[in-house]
Amino acid sequence: MYILGIDKSPFSTSLQSNIDPLAMGFYCTAVVVTALLLLSISAKLPVVVVVAKDYRVGGTDGWTFGPDFLQWSEQYNFTVGDVLTFNYVKGQHNTYEVTEDAYKACDGGKTIPPLRVYASGNDVVNLTRAASYYFLCNIKGHCLGGMKLNITVAANATPTPTPSGGNTPPPPPPSPPLPPESRGNRGAMLGKWWWGCAALVFGIFTSLY
Numbered sequence: 001m002y003i004l005g006i007d008k009s010p011f012s013t014s015l016q017s018n019i020d021p022l023a024m025g026f027y028c029t030a031v032v033v034t035a036l037l038l039l040s041i042s043a044k045l046p047v048v049v050v051v052a053k054d055y056r057v058g059g060t061d062g063w064t065f066g067p068d069f070l071q072w073s074e075q076y077n078f079t080v081g082d083v084l085t086f087n088y089v090k091g092q093h094n095t096y097e098v099t100e101d102a103y104k105a106c107d108g109g110k111t112i113p114p115l116r117v118y119a120s121g122n123d124v125v126n127l128t129r130a131a132s133y134y135f136l137c138n139i140k141g142h143c144l145g146g147m148k149l150n151i152t153v154a155a156n157a158t159p160t161p162t163p164s165g166g167n168t169p170p171p172p173p174p175s176p177p178l179p180p181e182s183r184g185n186r187g188a189m190l191g192k193w194w195w196g197c198a199a200l201v202f203g204i205f206t207s208l209y
C-alpha cells in the first residue's frame, strides 16, 4: 500500500487516496465499455455501416483488352449505391449500357438501341437499381474480343428497424453517498469511483436515448 498526496479523482479533490488512480481509471473504463456493449446488444442497435463502393472496371488495367471481365466481376458483390468507373484512353474504346439481348449479341445499336452511351474515357455509372446491368464496348470487334461486362446489383441491405420501446435497460443504481467518517479507506474510495462510473454511464445512456 502506498499513499498518494494527489488524488486524481474528479469526484474527490481533497482526499488522500490509498487506491492507485491508474488502476481505478482502467477499472472505470472497463465498466463503461462493458455497459456500452450490453446497451448496444440489448437495444439491438443497428451497427451497420453502409459504404458505397467505387469499382474501377477491370482493376488496374481498366476497360480495355486483356482483363477477363467475368472473372473481375465475380470478385465483388455489387449493391445499389455502388459506382462503376470505366477507365480507358478516350477514343480507343467506349461504354455502352445495353439490354441483355444486345449484350448476348454484342449489338451496340445495330438492331437494338443501347440504353446509355458513354465515351469520356472516365465513364462513371451509378448503380441505382437492384438489377442486372450489361455493358459492352461498341468499337468494331471489341465486344467479341471480350470487352463486355455483366453484373448483378443487389438491393442495399437495410437493417430492419426494431422497436426499442420498453427494451431500454434501466440505468445502473447509483451507490449511496458515503458518510464523511469513512473517507480515506479503500471501501469508501471504491464507492466514490463507482459513483463516478455510474454517473458517466448514466450520462452516456441519457445522451443516447
Ligand SMILES: [Cu+2]
Residues within 6 Å of the ligand: 064, 092, 093, 094, 137, 138, 139, 142, 143, 147
Ligand atoms: Cu473497345
